[in-house]
Amino acid sequence: MNAVLATILKRLGLGLATLFVVSAIIFSSISMLPGDFGQAVLGQSATQETVAAFRKELGLDKPAVVRYFEWAGDVLQGDLGTSFSGRNASGQDRSRQVSDLVMPRLWNTLFLAGVTALIAVPLALFLGLTTALYRNSAYDRAVNAATLTTISTPEFFVAYILILVFASLWPVFPSLANVDASTALGERLYRVALPALTLTLVIVAHMMRMTRAAIINLLASPYIEMARLKGASRSEIILKHALPNAWAPIATVIAFNLAYLVVGVVVVEVVFVYPGIGQLMVDAVTSRDIPVVQACALIFAATYILLNLTADIIGIVTNPRLLHPR
Amino acid sequence: MSTEPVSKDRILLEMRDVRIDGFSDERWHQIIKGVNLTLRRGEILGLIGESGAGKSTLGKAAMGYTQPGCKLTGGSILFDGIDLVKASDAEKRRLWGTRIAYVAQSAAASFNPAHRLIDQTVEAATRRGIRPDAESRADAVQLFRALQLPKPETIGSRYPHQVSGGQLQRVMTAMAMSPRPDLIIFDEPTTALDVTTQVEVLSAMRNIVEEFNTAAIYITHDLAVVAQMADTIKVLRYGEEVEEAPTRQMLTEPKQAYTRSLWSVRALEKPEVKGDDIILSIDHVDAAYGPFKVLHDVNISIPRGRTVAVVGESGSGKSTTARVITGLLPPLSGSVIFNGEPLPAALKDRSKDQLQRIQMIYQMADTAMNPRQTVFDIIARPLEFYLGLKGKAREDRVVELLKMIELDESFMDRLPSELSGGQKQRICIARALAAEPDIIICDEVTSALDQIVQEGILKLLLRLQKEFNITYLFITHDIATVKAISDEIVVMFQGKVVEQGLKSEILSPPFPDYTQLLLSSVPEMDPDWLTNLLSARPDGP
Structure with missing residues (x-):
């Protein structure tokens, strides 16, 4: 058990190191973005001196390395910095803390991702296991065809179809998912129904097909034949003999899709006008609001690293070879 | 399940005219062609x-x-009165x-x-x-x-x-x-x-x-x-x-x-010949995989033109010894001396000539060949790499090599998947021969083969040795194979050499304890062998 704990701690350390490297990549790639925040805010007519003064005020005149370590140091202390927007040429400063901008949006995104995951993961596992159980049956073919169709359709299109059906022709759900901090839980769930459904349709196919493949892959193993010759039924073979050996690949693909729910849903957010973190980042890129962009990118990276780490850990604790060494 | 005493004469299983088809190469073949089988209780x-x-x-x-890819096409199977065909x-x-x-x-x-x-x-x-x-x-x-x-x-x-x-x-x-x-x-x-x-x-x-x-x-x-x-x-x-x-x-x-x-397969036995001209010797070699030491002070000498068989259980260090000789695993200490000169420890430091002189044949012929290469490609490669043969000369030599291993030139265009197990191992032998080596290391080359095919491969190896004076280091766990092919025997146990000597010396008493255990464990064609063996061993198995 201690060996496993040591492995997990090692992975965690590696994850942190990765995050550090990623932060440097984020910072340098954003520095390389074309255009300049000072110029963008002050306009083409601003004189060189005004722009220079403005840059100095924001600290943009310092060398990139110095700025990186200042930023990284602040982030380590939980300070994501101050947004660039809200300032203008006349010297007014109505800028807000980045965390105040990002956190409510992040919460919204995690809420939508959580609701989707609660529907999609059990559904995908159920479909994956049942299609493996009844493989090559009509049911298997139908489920495969249906999920392939949903994954092959662009998500904005799925979203609009769902709006057409469930908001327009048969109005049971709202087409707009505009929520804010004061929205109650029940109301929130009601409003995110369509975006959650859209995302479910988008991610179920991948998880379901990988679950099915991981199980079927194992069905050719000698120990599965042995289980059959010991009189195990089909469902026992799938659930008791194949599934325990298939968790590692299944966890990996689930982690991948959950990460997508956090970092890749900007299109769905836009269609349903849902105030998530994806939209915030796109807006911040447009307005050259560097601290917000950096904060969002860092959160996305952390999400990927954390979810993949979880998948790795599941892979370790479900493998008796690692859990119980010789 | 039943508690009543069962008589030996009651028929438990009766199979009549059982026919089973298997699907391979895109069509159904009959693999069981009408077999009858009767089994009584306790039999x-x-x-x-x-x-x-x-x-x-x-x-x-x-x-x-019937396993996936097979189907029962005829016959009846009755188990204790239950019809398993209809069940x-x-x-x-x-x-x-x-x-x-x-x-x-x-x-x-x-x-x-x-x-x-x-x-x-x-x-x-x-x-x-x-x-x-x-x-x-x-x-x-x-x-x-x-x-x-x-x-x-x-x-x-x-x-x-x-x-x-x-x-x-x-x-x-x-x-x-x-x-x-x-x-x-x-x-x-x-x-x-x-x-x-x-x-x-x-x-x-x-x-x-x-x-x-x-x-x-x-x-x-x-x-x-x-x-x-x-x-x-x-x-x-x-x-x-x-x-x-x-x-x-x-x-x-x-x-x-x-x-x-x-x-009769097991009857093959080559008369041993003593050899004094040592072609390769392993000198005080220690080797390890990471922290696990697997060879302890191993000394083996191999006379030219002879066969030295290395025997032992799995884990005794036989294959590791081969890896040290080929340079795949540089030893911790000690050296391999070839034709009087020490070989560089690591594969990458050896010259092409040194590589050419030591060839290897593996247990799994399947995995030792590139499945996408034809027999011609497989045999022609060492001809080009070591001997620089090209064009017509190379092609003629491939045909010649195929003839040596008792296959004809129609095999040249085949892929490994189109060959039987014995044929695959023959191709591997031809590939090793192509380099014109002094010594061939054979690592359990017959273990994966049927007895009759084994006999064919062993006879081929013996004939080639006679013709070209090749030296073999023959790694095996099978004593019958050892009897068939070796001049000298090395017994290994837990990474150490227990003894080395002429076949007749090693296989006749007195035996060191481990050799005794190993030799007495080889099943003999006598129904009472196991019973006698177990009663002869004082502490049981």
Whole structure:
């Protein structure tokens, strides 16, 4: 058990190191973005001196390395910095803390991702296991065809179809998912129904097909034949003999899709006008609001690293070879 | 299951004119061509034949099971009055694991890696409610004890990867025995084991089958093994019965020529020739994989034009020695001296000439060849790489090499997948020969082959040695192979050389303890061999 704990701690350390490297990549790639925040805010007519003064005020005149370590140091202390927007040429400063901008949006995104995951993961596992159980049956073919169709359709299109059906022709759900901090839980769930459904349709196919493949892959193993010759039924073979050996690949693909729910849903957010973190980042890129962009990118990276780490850990604790060494 | 005493004469299993088709190469082939089989209660039937004879398929058919890609096309299978051909899946499942049990060849692959041994052992009995789960678990411990497993109380709580292959095979026998079946199918249960382990497993299986008066079908390609186990032997070839007779009668007076040919395979024995011109010597070599030291002060010398056989169990360091010689594993200390000069330790430091002079042939011919290359590509490559042959000269030489290994030029365009096991190994021999080496290291080259094919390969190797004065270092765990081919023998145990000497010296007494154990463990074609051996060993197996 201690060996496993040591492995997990090692992975965690590696994850942190990765995050550090990623932060440097984020910072340098954003520095390389074309255009300049000072110029963008002050306009083409601003004189060189005004722009220079403005840059100095924001600290943009310092060398990139110095700025990186200042930023990284602040982030380590939980300070994501101050947004660039809200300032203008006349010297007014109505800028807000980045965390105040990002956190409510992040919460919204995690809420939508959580609701989707609660529907999609059990559904995908159920479909994956049942299609493996009844493989090559009509049911298997139908489920495969249906999920392939949903994954092959662009998500904005799925979203609009769902709006057409469930908001327009048969109005049971709202087409707009505009929520804010004061929205109650029940109301929130009601409003995110369509975006959650859209995302479910988008991610179920991948998880379901990988679950099915991981199980079927194992069905050719000698120990599965042995289980059959010991009189195990089909469902026992799938659930008791194949599934325990298939968790590692299944966890990996689930982690991948959950990460997508956090970092890749900007299109769905836009269609349903849902105030998530994806939209915030796109807006911040447009307005050259560097601290917000950096904060969002860092959160996305952390999400990927954390979810993949979880998948790795599941892979370790479900493998008796690692859990119980010789 | 029944508690009443059973008479040996009641017929338990009756198979009549069983026909099974298998699907391969895009079409159905008949693999069992109308075989009859009758088994009485408590009787053990040995099913013997080469690979591809259909032994396994027939054994599984006795359970009413055909593996994916096979189908039963005719005949009847009656198990204790139940028609297994007509029985539904659910009906067959009620028999499987309870009244008919199966013991597979590779225990390591046939145990589910995710569950503890005890859970898998009692699974079938518990599922059918033969007795309460707790009783089954207590019974399993008794079975583990009866099968002479170490720490029978706790071994069940281990996972499959935590115990050795021989132990797993015995746990699997316990698993089969747990529901007290009427019939057990043993499908080559000791083929993957070392001879010394095989003796223990065989005696454990035989005792327990006797104790519970269980009927069994014992499938194997090893005659000497089946002679210890079976009351009756049935010989199969190409899916047809060759003959069937009681074991003693079959061993002393086989009727069919084919059966006699199976018997005679082990008779090959090359007269030993002493050699003094040492071509290669391993000098005080220590080697390790990471922190695990596997070779301890190994000294071996190999005379030119002779065969030195290295014998020992798996894990004794035989293959590691080969890896040190080839440079794949540089030793921690010591050196390999070739033609009087030390070889560079690492492969990358050796010259092309040094590489050319030492060639290797592997156990698994399948994996030692690129499946996308034709036989021509495989043999022509060393001709070009070492000898710089091109065009017509190269092609002529490939044909010549094919002739040496007794294949004709029609094989040139074939892919490895289109060859039989013996042909594949011949191609590997041709590839090694192509480099015109001084010494060829043969690592268990015949272990994966049937007896008759083995004999062909060994004869070929001997002929080539005579013609080209090639030296062989022959790694094997099979004493019969050693007798057949070697001049000198090196016995290895736990990474150390126990002894080296001429074949006649090593194979005649007095023996060091380990050599004694190894030699006495090799099954002999005598039905009383195991019984005599066990009574001769004071402390049991």
